[in-house]
Amino acid sequence: MSRLYITTPIYYVNAKPHIGHAYTTVVCDVFARFNRMLGADVKFTTGTDEHGKKVEQSAVKAGISPQEFADNISKLFRDLLPVLNISNNDFIRTTEPRHKKTVQHFWKKLKDAGYIYLGEYSGWYDMRNEAYFAEDELVDGKSPLGGEVQYITEPCYFFKLSAFQDKLLEFYENNPDFVYPVQRRNEMLSFIKQGLRDLAISRTTFSWGIPVPDDPKHVVYVWLDALTNYLTLNGYPDNENQNNDKYWNNVIHFVGKEIVKFHAIYWVAFLMAVGIKPPKQVVSHGWWLSEGEKMSKSLGNVQDPYKYCRLFGSDALRYYMLRELTFGSDGNFALEAFIQRYNSVLANAYGNLCNRVLSFICKRCNGVVTRPTELLPDDEKFIGEVDGGIEQVIPLVRQYNFSRYLEKVEHMISLANQYVDYQKPWGLKDSEPKRMQDILFILAEQIYKITKCLYPVIPHTAEKLLKQLGIPYELKFIPTEKIPDVIHITDIEPLFPRIDTSDIQKLNVYAEG
RNA sequence: CGCGGGGUAGAGCAGCUUGGUAGCUCGUCAGGCUCAUAACCUGAAGGUCAUUGGUUCAAAUCCAGUCCCCGCAACCA
Numbered sequence: 001m002s003r004l005y006i007t008t009p010i011y012y013v014n015a016k017p018h019i020g021h022a023y024t025t026v027v028c029d030v031f032a033r034f035n036r037m038l039g040a041d042v043k044f045t046t047g048t049d050e051h052g053k054k055v056e057q058s059a060v061k062a063g064i065s066p067q068e069f070a071d072n073i074s075k076l077f078r079d080l081l082p083v084l085n086i087s088n089n090d091f092i093r094t095t096e097p098r099h100k101k102t103v104q105h106f107w108k109k110l111k112d113a114g115y116i117y118l119g120e121y122s123g124w125y126d127m128r129n130e131a132y133f134a135e136d137e138l139v140d141g142k143s144p145l146g147g148e149v150q151y152i153t154e155p156c157y158f159f160k161l162s163a164f165q166d167k168l169l170e171f172y173e174n175n176p177d178f179v180y181p182v183q184r185r186n187e188m189l190s191f192i193k194q195g196l197r198d199l200a201i202s203r204t205t206f207s208w209g210i211p212v213p214d215d216p217k218h219v220v221y222v223w224l225d226a227l228t229n230y231l232t233l234n235g236y237p238d239n240e241n242q243n244n245d246k247y248w249n250n251v252i253h254f255v256g257k258e259i260v261k262f263h264a265i266y267w268v269a270f271l272m273a274v275g276i277k278p279p280k281q282v283v284s285h286g287w288w289l290s291e292g293e294k295m296s297k298s299l300g301n302v303q304d305p306y307k308y309c310r311l312f313g314s315d316a317l318r319y320y321m322l323r324e325l326t327f328g329s330d331g332n333f334a335l336e337a338f339i340q341r342y343n344s345v346l347a348n349a350y351g352n353l354c355n356r357v358l359s360f361i362c363k364r365c366n367g368v369v370t371r372p373t374e375l376l377p378d379d380e381k382f383i384g385e386v387d388g389g390i391e392q393v394i395p396l397v398r399q400y401n402f403s404r405y406l407e408k409v410e411h412m413i414s415l416a417n418q419y420v421d422y423q424k425p426w427g428l429k430d431s432e433p434k435r436m437q438d439i440l441f442i443l444a445e446q447i448y449k450i451t452k453c454l455y456p457v458i459p460h461t462a463e464k465l466l467k468q469l470g471i472p473y474e475l476k477f478i479p480t481e482k483i484p485d486v487i488h489i490t491d492i493e494p495l496f497p498r499i500d501t502s503d504i505q506k507l508n509v510y511a512e513g
Numbered sequence: 514c515g516c517g518g519g520g521u522a523g524a525g526c527a528g529c530u531u532g533g534u535a536g537c538u539c540g541u542c543a544g545g546c547u548c549a550u551a552a553c554c555u556g557a558a559g560g561u562c563a564u565u566g567g568u569u570c571a572a573a574u575c576c577a578g579u580c581c582c583c584g585c586a587a588c589c590a
């Protein structure tokens with residue numbers, strides 16, 4: 001059985017979760033569920049990143065301890081998981097003892113390997129942005145980030161990143177698919193080729209962090225701290241030999257485009273330094289704009305995932321996010337587009353298809369249909385097209401092409417609606433009742449297959465439909481999967497009730513309140 | 514010569530890596546059906562794929578130039 005270890009980044013607790021966090025998590029969940037359905041043993045993890053100066057400052061501002069502050073926000077991230085129906089296997093907080101232990105162990109390993117040295121960092125320091133700049137980088141006496149700067153010297157541990165330039169290039173050469181998509185890979189390559197400078201990996205200007213072993217004046221740089229979570233979650237250091245670990249041999253890190261560098265360069269170098277195999281792939285996605293503009297707190301247009309789940313259900317949000325965005329690119333999150341997709345695809349095409357077929361079976365066949373003894377050419381054509389669709393869907397998901405995957409499924413739904421219209425079972429109830437029930441059975445079976453395809457994206461509704469069909473959910477997924485020879489249908493209800501588009505304003509008000 | 518993304522039917526997007534009938538959703542118009550969540554099905558109109566030039570038997574797709582739009586303080590997937 002193939003194993004897979006899928007991770008979200010751990011989310012920084014400086015602010016509450018927004019639609020972007022939800023997106024990354026949902027993408028991972030869909031990928032995890034799909035692979036499980038194909039028979040993989042999937043470990044899927046997420047969590048929160050809680051150390052660092054910004055959290056410390058925010059806590060001070062809020063008048064509480066950093067730990068309390070982190071507790072509060074971390075809870076919002078954790079509580080979002082069931083709301084989004086996420087199937088993660090673990091949730092980590094960087095403030096947990098198990099993680100502290102891993103980070104300190106990892107640090108010692110890096111040091112023993114000779115890749116950490118004590119030096120000092122001096123330069124123009126932008127207090128607000130916690131970053132040093134060279135003289136020639138300053139703009140009008142301020143940092144390029146706009147903050148006031150002062151010249152300081154601070155003792156600091158460094159990681160010899162410069163020693164990994166050639167090794168990284170070689171690694172990229174040997175693993176052409178390491179960074180997805182290819183544009184991001186090219187960015188990484190040019191970054192490496194520009195020349196890598198040693199990385200400052202400790203801080204002394206604040207204390208909210210994991211103390212450096214044997215030198216507790218320093219705390220570990222947040223990114224080193226955060227990245228190490230992937231090891232903590234895989235049992236390191238108790239499970240010291242990660243290179244023989246089946247999960248570790250198939251790690252896929254899903255990340256937003258802004259943090260590719262940390263995963264695809266720094267993290268790889270850290271792991272190389274201690275002799276642990278780098279991840280298999282870093283997969284990066286784009287950003288959501290909000291109603292056409294960049295999402296930001298100051299613009300007040302941050303999209304709240306809780307709101308959409310409350311209004312339309314998590315399945316609808318999951319579907320919209322995966323279908324709307326071409327994976328890897330930026331896209332626009334808009335209520336109107338959300339409702340349009342919901343109504344046209346989930347309500348009209350899919351929901352109505354299920355409803356028209358199942359209620360027909362209830363009304364005309366007393367809820368029971370049995371497998372036909374023979375198929376007509378039309379039936380075989382239809383079934384063949386659905387099976388063919390499923391075969392196309394699998395590679396699309398493996399290639400992270402979620403929007404085209406759903407487009408394919410939408411096409412399969414359309415084929416089913418065509419089949420209903422063309423076969424006109426309602427015209428056969430008196431003349432050819434046998435043929436009528438054959439048609440309905442075939443439809444029920446294809447609906448089942450289509451629903452299986454949709455399951456990773458809309459797990460809640462998919463289970464509901466299977467229940468209506470009276471078929472227990474099984475994880476396995478075979479393109480030519482068959483349902484039982486006799487189907488009993490009971491308790492039908494619409495899967496996705498139509499949204500009244502004239503009520504958008506009201507919906508907004510309701511959602512805010 | 515700052516960096517990056519983008520310009521494809523009325524709107525929003527896919528296709529561009531691996532050149533070869535321009536595709537999807539919505540909208541519009543005209544039919545059909547009546548099982549169904551006023552849903553479904555069929556057909557039609559609508560694109561010189563920003564622009565110029567080049568390569569080629571053939572370019573939305575490759576190459577070069579030009580124009581235009583968006584992002585690049587912080588928060589942050």
